[in-house]
Amino acid sequence: MPSAGPDPAGLLALLRATTGPVARARRRRIEECPGRPGRYRIDLGDSAPRRFLFTFNGVPLSSRELAEAVAAYVEAQVARGRLLEDVLAEISPNGGSASGIQQLLERWVESFRKKVDVEKR
Numbered sequence: 001m002p003s004a005g006p007d008p009a010g011l012l013a014l015l016r017a018t019t020g021p022v023a024r025a026r027r028r029r030i031e032e033c034p035g036r037p038g039r040y041r042i043d044l045g046d047s048a049p050r051r052f053l054f055t056f057n058g059v060p061l062s063s064r065e066l067a068e069a070v071a072a073y074v075e076a077q078v079a080r081g082r083l084l085e086d087v088l089a090e091i092s093p094n095g096g097s098a099s100g101i102q103q104l105l106e107r108w109v110e111s112f113r114k115k116v117d118v119e120k121r
Helices: 006-020 064-079 086-092 101-117
Strands: 029-032 040-043
Touching: 040 064, 040 086, 064 086
Parallel strands: none
Antiparallel strands: 029 040
């Protein structure tokens, strides 16, 4: 079945070109998917909105090298000040249409609550 996104080799080259040394600061754990030889996943940890990342824009992580490049991209974006949830929504297979609206709403409610606490609302 053909992928809607770029081929893994092209994606790998693109990711290498767009991530710099800042991406090396923090590494996520990369492991082969249980029961799926030749497929990899990135462990995002317990604090992420979802624990594992299996694809980049719908392209499966079909090599450790590609998974490492995607992890570096994610970390570079976070290091530049973007929220992890926003980065994950951007690279989700459906283009972010199922983004983390719940997390966004919770952040908005929390910021509004802080304004109420300091009597600015």
